[in-house]
Amino acid sequence: MIFFGSSFHSKPAHSDQSNLQASLQVIIERLCQRHKLTFVLALCLCLGTPAHGALSKPLFDTWSPQPAVTAVSTTSDKEPNNDKSIKAQNHSVFAPISTDTDTQLIGGSTDSSTKSPEGKQVVKVVNINSLPPATILKPELTEPSLYALLDAEFAADRGDSRRAVTIYKQQSFKEDATAVFERALSLSLRSENVSSSLQFARTWQDQNPDHVPAWFYVAHLALKAHDYALASETLSRILRYDPRTDLSEILIGIYPNTDSDQRELLAALQPIDSEQNASLSVLKAGLLYQFNEPEIALVHINRALIRQPDYVPFITLKADILRKIEPAETVVNYVSQARLRNPSSKSLYLYEIRYLLDLKQSTEAWQLLLDAHNRFEDDAEITLLAALVSLDVEEYRSADHLLNILAKSPTYLDQAYYYLGISAERQQNFEQAKYYLNGVMQKDLVLAARKKVVAFELLDNNIEAAIATLEKLRQQFEVFAPETYVLQADILWQQDETAEALRLLTRANRKYPDSEIILFARAQLLDDRNDYVIKRTLLNHLQALDSRNLSYQLSYAQLLLANNRDSEQGLELAQTIVQIRYDDPRYDNELHLQALNVLASNALANDQYTQVINYLQIPYDVLPTLRSGVLLLRAYQGLGENGKVNALLADLQQRFSFGQHNVNDHVQLY
Structure with a gap:
């Protein structure tokens, strides 16, 4: 704006207009190269705004009751036509608002200024950088100012979002400023919290009550801000205006995460008549389904389907609801009929296929997949x-x-x-x-793939090939190096080369000192009794690194019980893991069985044979393992139940090629 000549104000209005157009050409030529998109956006937002509108009054003033900071002009109001007067006025109107100082000139016309006792003109200024984010600025011009919007766009382009939002909000309250309001709201949503954006949108909508799109903005923001009373009021207003209006854009991204918010939203929506509105009906149906009220949810989803009978998300929601109240055959028939009506819908094919798989109807799912x-x-x-x-x-x-x-x-x-x-x-x-x-070679598959290759090599007793596979994987994917060292150590341990396995892990630990998997593997290879101090130190360190890791806790419990059969801490740790319910996210089936084996081993050491059977008989029947079977066998031997012993021994022989002479060897391992 500093490109305008100093004699601009001294010409008539029509001359002002022509000079302004010429000056705008200069601006365009100089700014388009660096800020082309910024200028075009501001220009588009101001289409229809008189070019001279910015010259008559200050750009903006605030609603704040606090007195504005003032600056004294060097020109008397009694000399309006001299060069100094013109120059001062031009400076106050057109000089860009500096971002380098705390005080900026906002306007310079005599309409908004005051006079000092000496007759000097005092111009109001305001520091917009000190305004809170939610400040609403009161306009004095009747229409948006191109200069102010250019300033705001340049500020946004420089990353000064606070300034851009403040100016845009002020300009949006002028006449014919719908596009400016939408841009202001867009910037506000990027840089301010939802509550501030809602406050601005609601204030603007209150001053422009007939602007229907603003109702939608307010409704959406009220839902995002969890102001469900305002959302309900605004949605009711929209539906009174048009009962069938599409509310899908309002409802995007507003579904609450917490149970309390979901219930509050449902309570706010219930009084709204949504019979003719598919979007609102389906939102009610989804919430009711969430709260396990499928019968009422079905009423609402059916209303939505009357309006949009072939809309796939509505169809699949109804199928979800039907799954709670109807036999599987009814649900399959419903989805199948919907799929036949919509043969190009991949989603319906996949829904039906996955439902058939859930029902364990794999053959039917396979045929449908073909x-x-x-x-x-x-x-x-x-x-x-x-x-x-x-x-x-x-x-x-x-x-x-x-x-x-x-x-x-x-x-x-x-x-x-x-x-x-x-x-x-x-x-x-x-x-x-x-x-x-x-x-x-895909990163998320390669480790699992190479593990299988290693297993195949071990089946052929090709130890060298198995280790070579792991070494090659280390070279190709260093990220998996710790895992490969642990796998290699396990191979050595299976070959009764425990000392070599420990040396390998010690070298790996020096190379990867922060690897918990290597530290834990080292701890597992140490003897519970002979290496008690070292193993306890390692496990304490691991638990300090990850106090919630159940594998570390169980290994520590086993160590304590191996050295003290009556260790209360060891028993408590193992029992805590056993008591984790299957629906708990921490539940791990293998870890659960290991904890039972630890408790059973301790009970066997204390000659509590019946307790061993109570721990392991049902788990062994469901998921037989060699360790559980050996512990059960020793318990039945201790009770003298020869029939049970012979039957279990035969089962172990069939499953694991296990003979009577192996019993003592295997029990000593545990």
């Missing part, structure tokens, strides 16, 4: 799912065919190779399985 693959033959997600279900139902020819199709896509090559390896493994083609699994 139909979906034929219809969506270029859809890799469908092809992959069809291949996986083919593996599940042991249709290996189909699985291999589909996976080879996927292997032609670079994006799915690694997944295809991984599951081709699984298919070959299940068909006992281990060499082919190794070929495919060695070809997997």
Whole structure:
């Protein structure tokens, strides 16, 4: 704005207009290269605004009752036509608001100024940087000022969002400023909290009560701010205006996370008549479904479906509701009929397939997947799912065919190779399985793939090949180096080379001192009695690093009980893990069984044979393991129940190739 000449005010209005147009050309030429988008946006927001509108009054004043900071002009109001007067006025109107000082000139016309006792003109100024984010500025001009909006856009471009928002909010309260309001709200949502944006939108809407889009903004922000009373009031107003209006944009991203907020939202929506509004009906249905009121939810979702009978999200929500109150066959028929009406809907195919899989109807799901693959033959997600279900139902020819199709896509090559390896493994083609699994290079699959290759090499007792596989993986993916060292140490331990395994982990620990997996593996290899002090130190250190890790706690419990059969801390730690419910996120089936084995081993050491059986008989029947079986066998031997002993021994022989002479050796390990 400093590009304008100093004689600008001395010309008539029509001359002002022509000079301003010429000056704007200068601005455009100089600014477009650096701020092209910024200028165009501000210009578009001001279309229809008289170019001379900014010249008659200050840019803005505040609603704040506090007195403004003042600055004294060097020009008397009695000399309005001399050069100094014109120059001072131009400076106060057009000089850009500095961001480098705490005080900026906001306006310079005599309408907003006061006079000092000496007759000097005093111009009001305000520090907009000191205003709180939610400050609403009161305009004095009748229409938005292009100069102010340019200033705001430049501020936004420089990252000074506080200044940009403040100016835009002020300009939005002028006449014909709808576009300015929307831009102000957009900037506010980026830089202020939801409550501040809601306050601004509500204030603007109160001053522009007939602007319907503002109702939508207020409703959406009220929902996001959890002001459900205001949201209910505004939604009711919208529905009175148009009962069938699309509320989907209002409802995006507003679903509350907490149970209390969900209930409060439902209570606010209940009085609103949503019979003719699909968007609101489906929101009520979703909340009622969440609160396990499927019958009432069904009424609302049916209302939504009357308006939009083939809208897939409404169909799947109804299917979810039906699953709570109708037999599975009814739900499958409903989804199937909806799918036939919408044959191009991939979502409905996937919903029905996954529901059939939930029902353990794998064959039916597989057949439907093949139909979906034929219809969506270029859809890799469908092809992959069809291949996986083919593996599940042991249709290996189909699985291999589909996976080879996927292997032609670079994006799915690694997944295809991984599951081709699984298919070959299940068909006992281990060499082919190794070929495919060695070809997997995707980071989230490569470790699992190489573990399988190692297992195949160990089946052939090819120890060198197994270790070579792990060493190669370390070279290719250093991120998995700690895991490979632990796997290699486990191989050495299985070969009765415990000392070498410990040396390997000690070297690995020096290289990766912060690796908990290596520290824990070292602790596991140490003897509970002979290495008690070292092992206890390691486990205490691990628990200090991660006090919630149940594996560390269980290993510590085992160490304590191995050295003191009556250790209360050891018993408490193991029992705490056993008592974790299956629906608890911390529950781990394998860890649960290990804790039972620890407690059973301690009970066996105390000759509490019945307690051992109470701990392990049911878990062994459900998921037999060698350790649990050996502990049970010793308990039945202690009770003298020879029939049980013979039956269990035969079962162990069949499952684990286990003989009577192995009993003492295995029990000593535990």
